[in-house]
Amino acid sequence: MTQSVVVQVGQCGNQVGCRFWDLALREHAAVNKKGIYDEALSSFFRNVDTRSGDNGPDIYKGKICSLKARALLIDMEEGVVNEILQGPLRDVFDSKQLITDVSGSGNNWAVGHKIYGCQYRENIVEKLRKTAEHCDCLQCFFIIHSMGGGTGSGLGTFVLNLLEEEFPEVYRFVTSVYPSGEDDVITSPYNSVLAMKELNEHADCVLPIENESLFEPVNKIHQMINSGKLGSTVKQNSLVTSSAGGAKTLQEKPFDAMNNIVANLLLNLTSSARFEGSLNMDLNEISMNLVPFPRLHYLVSSLTPLYTLADVNVPSRRLDQMFSDAFSRDHQLIQADPKHSLYLACALLVRGNVQVSDLRRNIERLKPSLHFVSWNQEGWKTGLCSVPPVGHSHSLLALANNTCVKPTFIELKDRFMKLYKKKAHLHHYLQIDGMEQSCFSEAISSLSDLIEEYNELDATKGGPRIDPSRLKIAV
């Protein structure tokens, strides 16, 4: 069994990360009734013997003593991390996994990347090495951050670079929260585009997330609960937005519900690597199947269902509805409509009591309404994991490599150019040691190239399908 390490950078990264660890514990607690430290747990948690204090040795088998998250928490302000350390998760992290500073990055990518990067480089490398040493077989780093700010964006991508240099064999999956159009950080386009260049070059897979896409489902769920229409028939802890038991809805912080969705995304992504199933789908398989060309590694994700009704019998049309929803516009985690764009590849990871025939039936049903690129007409990667998420009998995670990410990138580019043409706020960046005009021009050029690659693929959509002629053999 392999292990993964989560690196959460910046305010957004740490808030999402916090939700992830909370839900991961809940999920494992539901499955692991006997309290034995098993392989599934070891993928994200260490089992530490704390009798001799915090520096106790790792226990690899037997009863759970003290679980520690395989994580690195990085923030250049103390507020968020301190809150985590005072909250219910304080025992899951130890002080050696934290890197904090006081003054923050001022929403400036250059401060995060160049100044703090340089300053904390050795510290970060040392802590990463320590975390890696505790792993028997480290397979993947998950980075969680936002693109629009300074720390998550700048220092986060600095860490991404570091990971490639220090651990080239380990996969780098990045969950990036992209800024919305009405973002209150004026320089978010700069920060995002500068970060994009790093993601283009150093990430294996990127899962872009947009706040608006998280906001809608959360709203819908609140409306449903408050209107009392479905009220008591919705299983409370089945909400994809709900936190572990204990925390009442009123006391949850405003972004908690949205962050829970992202946390669930990560849990579902790794479920097949942690639990058994009739068709396993490991993280290296996700990268292998969904990335046909090295730079086209942006995956649009959708999670269904968002909640379960209390009735336990699941007629198969409910199951089929789950598949249909996964392809609908309002279930995607970015503002995109994959149905009307071009699929390069698609992965479906199903959890729960779903069999291969259900999977195939739905693929057959949905295929005609989807456009796949000519050289990958049957581009489906599927996985079946027997263990469903908490509160559900089954769930589906769809990951699509689809040209519908293009509008997000084009908008980002437009917002960037609006500022850049006027050289607005540029001096905040250029005055930083190591930053030059060329950093900006290279970054925007990298983004333009990426958009162009998607354009070329889109151009093939709907065109006549000419299969290349086969090799001829002399008879």
Next chain:
Amino acid sequence: MSIVTVQLGQCGNQIGHEVFSALCSDIRGTHGLCSKKENESYQESCMERFFCEEESGVPVARAVLVDMEPKVISQTLSMAARSGHWKYNSHSHFCQKQGSGNNWANGYSVHGPRHKEAIMDLVQKEAEKCNRLGGFLTIMSMAGGTGSGLGAFVTQSLRDAFPTSFLLNHVVWPYGTGEVIVQNYNSVLTLSHLYHSSDALLVHENDVIHKICAQLMNIKQISFRDVNQVIAHQLGSVFQPTHTAGGGSGYSRNPLGDLLEPLVPHPEFRMLGLRNIPQMAESSLAYSAFSWPGLIKHLRQILIANAQMEEGIDWQVRPPHPGSSISSTNKPLHFNTSIANLVILRGKDVHSVDLGSFQDPSLYTSWLNPQDAFNAWKTPRAFNKYEKSASLVSNSQFLLKPLDSIVGKAWNMFASKAYLHQYTKFGIQEEDFLDCFTTLEQVISSYTNL
């Protein structure tokens, strides 16, 4: 003679487990419908072939389990042990942690060389436990990374280490509509490599078995377990003991040799298809009665019409008229030409069955005498609760269309260079792909021109 089975990857291990379960449950059953002496002889022969006796009395499967990640092997070992009726040797398995990521190149170029010694060591130990080694059976899929890539490497290593032993690869072909996106690349790489080291490839296609589950077995929510159990039944129907034609009174002592020598007369033609009838839900077995003439008639038409199962057979297809020299372009459409066939009959009144229709020269190419091109094995001992059961192992054009389809899709993807960087980073270059395509186009051409 004993057969050592090597189970490779998730599919190989899941199927392998169902196979040994089916074999064991068959010999323990009381439905033999034959004399006690016959039954005992059958049980002994099966035990010698597939199991080892241990002090505890629980038969131990002659198998080596290989996978690059631990979950499936651990499940397989514990399921077998839980049955109480048979188990695997607790040391005969090899696994790693990371898996192969559906990457053939990773399985072949990285895992293969790295773990060759450890794996071959386990195989050697199993081989030494056999009084007489009858050969190797590998079970693998070709869509993923371990079964396919590492499987191809292990097959090569087996060939190198045991150059005179029989080597049969049981290969599972994936559903046409994706289980794995790069499945066609992995398939092309696997098939072309196996062609160079293996004696023959015995193929099962997921699509076909799925249809059997849906239409004949009436299973509503088909799982991989259901598919694997049908595959195990079909394999059992081939490998359980039988009397061969000239073999005297005992059960055949050379199952793989007896299978491979007549069926693979020419090295260019190694693809074997498998059909088994009747196939139905266990609950219907008690209410069904079959006659041998009926079964033989159906099986023959399945062969010549290239049908996948006993429903939906095209009865219009007829063999070409004998005696006229026919080029392949003049042959009747959809007619499936055979090089060689093997029919295996199990059950009541087997001695009275007339198989003359299978010896019709018009079914075959002209290279072999019809009496050499067709072989039959029989046993009065019924198999797996079927009162009568007939299997066909055929070296014919059964697999031509599916093979052509896989190569076509892979070529289409290759022309766009998609995913190639995933293979080149592990040392499989474009030229290697081209070599594999060439090998398979050659095979396709050969089978087309029968």
